[in-house]
Amino acid sequence: MITELWYSAPGNLEEALQLLQEDPPYLILAGGTDLMVQYYDAREKMGRVLDISRLEELKGVEIGQEKVFLGSLTTHEQIYRNRELQKLTPLLSRAAGTVGATQIRNQGTLGGNLANASPAADLAPPLIALEAKVMLVGPRGERSFNLDEFFSGPGETRKNPEEIIKGVEFPSPRGDFRGVFLKVGQRRAMAIAVASLAIGLTCKNGTCEEIRLACGSVAPVPLRARKTEEILRGKKLEELPVEEAAGQLEKEANPIDDIRGTAEYRSRVLGNLLRKGLQEILSQKGVSANG
Numbered sequence: 493m494i495t496e497l498w499y500s501a502p503g504n505l506e507e508a509l510q511l512l513q514e515d516p517p518y519l520i521l522a523g524g525t526d527l528m529v530q531y532y533d534a535r536e537k538m539g540r541v542l543d544i545s546r547l548e549e550l551k552g553v554e555i556g557q558e559k560v561f562l563g564s565l566t567t568h569e570q571i572y573r574n575r576e577l578q579k580l581t582p583l584l585s586r587a588a589g590t591v592g593a594t595q596i597r598n599q600g601t602l603g604g605n606l607a608n609a610s611p612a613a614d615l616a617p618p619l620i621a622l623e624a625k626v627m628l629v630g631p632r633g634e635r636s637f638n639l640d641e642f643f644s645g646p647g648e649t650r651k652n653p654e655e656i657i658k659g660v661e662f663p664s665p666r667g668d669f670r671g672v673f674l675k676v677g678q679r680r681a682m683a684i685a686v687a688s689l690a691i692g693l694t695c696k697n698g699t700c701e702e703i704r705l706a707c708g709s710v711a712p713v714p715l716r717a718r719k720t721e722e723i724l725r726g727k728k729l730e731e732l733p734v735e736e737a738a739g740q741l742e743k744e745a746n747p748i749d750d751i752r753g754t755a756e757y758r759s760r761v762l763g764n765l766l767r768k769g770l771q772e773i774l775s776q777k778g779v780s781a782n783g
């Protein structure tokens with residue numbers, strides 16, 4: 493059966509927001525790497541598709557002394573290849589480089605990765621570890637959420653259907669900032685995470701002054717591991733209670749059994765990722781927007 497598809501590709505944000513107010517609402521299309529996979533099951537609901545890929549307002553990477561802004565249409569490959577991001581936020585570059593394979597990375601976008609709200613979304617943990625805010629724009633104006641509060645369940649966010657993700661913003665790493673992203677999948681490429689972990693740590697005088705831990709594929713939403721952070725915060729780097737923290741992280745995770753692994757396996761993997769990640773942190777020199 494041929495289903496009629498309404499398709500619109502506005503050339504500016506104002507026009508897009510006007511269309512999004514119509515009833516029934518349009519479904520937003522960016523790179524299509526998630527949406528097109530869902531197409532055959534969901535085409536009845538996809539009667540009206542709003543292609544946002546021409547919206548210049550959602551494009552661009554701005555790296556400032558205070559803040560970094562990434563437009564929602566930035567692709568995984570653009571994040572992965574950006575030299576400044578590689579230096580400043582290697583955890584984010586590394587995560588973007590693990591998404592699918594080159595074709596998917598060239599097509600899939602940051603905004604789509606976050607809006608799709610998979611617990612395994614690879615960009616969510618590093619961005620949470622970088623203290624990112626997600627910026628939304630809608631017919632009633634703009635608002636933002638801390639990324640660790642944006643996801644409300646598998647496939648669900650606090651975004652309204654008529655709102656577009658404009659981009660993400662996070663403080664430019666300063667001082668002795670160190671970051672790691674680690675992912676375990678069933679293969680080296682084209683693999684959704686069995687478990688992933690991002691660590692963002694700021695060191696001062698040899699002490700872990702601030703730490704943010706974010707995990708993928710071990711809870712219904714990308715998980716910020718606050719109790720584990722508490723164990724590590726304020727400790728001398730060479731005296732980090734790694735085993736206590738790994739044990740706590742395994743408890744803090746809330747994974748499920750699925751075709752990629754059992755809940756028990758995922759928790760064990762996560763504890764090991766923390767051990768490995770902290771080891772890597774100790775060997776890093778730290779990065780800073782201020783040189």
Ligand SMILES: Cc1cc2nc3c(=O)[nH]c(=O)nc-3n(C[C@H](O)[C@H](O)[C@H](O)COP(=O)(O)OP(=O)(O)OC[C@H]3O[C@@H](n4cnc5c(N)ncnc54)[C@H](O)[C@@H]3O)c2cc1C
Nearest residue numbers: 522523524525526527591592600601603604605607614657
């Ligand atoms: C073979 C394959 C391998 C993959 N491997 C990985 C992987 O390893 N890791 C990983 O994390 N993901 C992976 N993915 C998933 C996918 O590529 C990413 O989630 C991608 O970033 C989605 O972006 P998109 O632009 O293609 O989104 P789309 O498919 O266009 O949209 C996805 C969802 O987000 C909404 N949306 C898109 N942009 C916006 C916006 N700006 N504002 C509001 N809503 C928006 C859409 O309405 C839709 O609900 C894979 C996908 C495939 C097909």
